[in-house]
Amino acid sequence: MAHGDITHIDIPVSDLKRGAEFYSKLFGWQIAEMPGFEGYPMWQAPNGISGGGLAPRGEGFVEPRSYVEVDSIDETIALAQEAGASVAQPKQPITDTSAWAVIVDPDGNHIGLFEGVVGQG
Numbered sequence: 139m140a141h142g143d144i145t146h147i148d149i150p151v152s153d154l155k156r157g158a159e160f161y162s163k164l165f166g167w168q169i170a171e172m173p174g175f176e177g178y179p180m181w182q183a184p185n186g187i188s189g190g191g192l193a194p195r196g197e198g199f200v201e202p203r204s205y206v207e208v209d210s211i212d213e214t215i216a217l218a219q220e221a222g223a224s225v226a227q228p229k230q231p232i233t234d235t236s237a238w239a240v241i242v243d244p245d246g247n248h249i250g251l252f253e254g255v256v257g258q259g
């Protein structure tokens with residue numbers, strides 16, 4: 139994916155199994171836990187491109203969150219802060235080749251940032 143593409147959408151659920159059953163039945167999504175990501179079932183839409191995860195609902199995570207592919211999380215956070223955003227979740231590694239973070243835009247929207255490659259080797 140390229141810088142600026144929506145790469146992933148997390149949906150907060152109170153029960154992972156029930157959430158997986160609901161979205162699989164409703165939209166035909168393939169939902170499974172991937173090795174190394176137990177407790178975080180990932181979904182893929184029938185188009186084979188769109189996807190995301192079901193994550194535990196909790197304080198600060200009560201609405202779906204889109205993740206945008208960026209060339210550099212550090213540079214994107216700096217630009218966002220210059221434009222009035224704040225950081226809700228600092229950069230964290232996912233794997234040795236990927237990371238994520240969450241910014242809050244000036245209107246209070248939480249936007250995820252993704253950098254790198256997952257699952258290729």
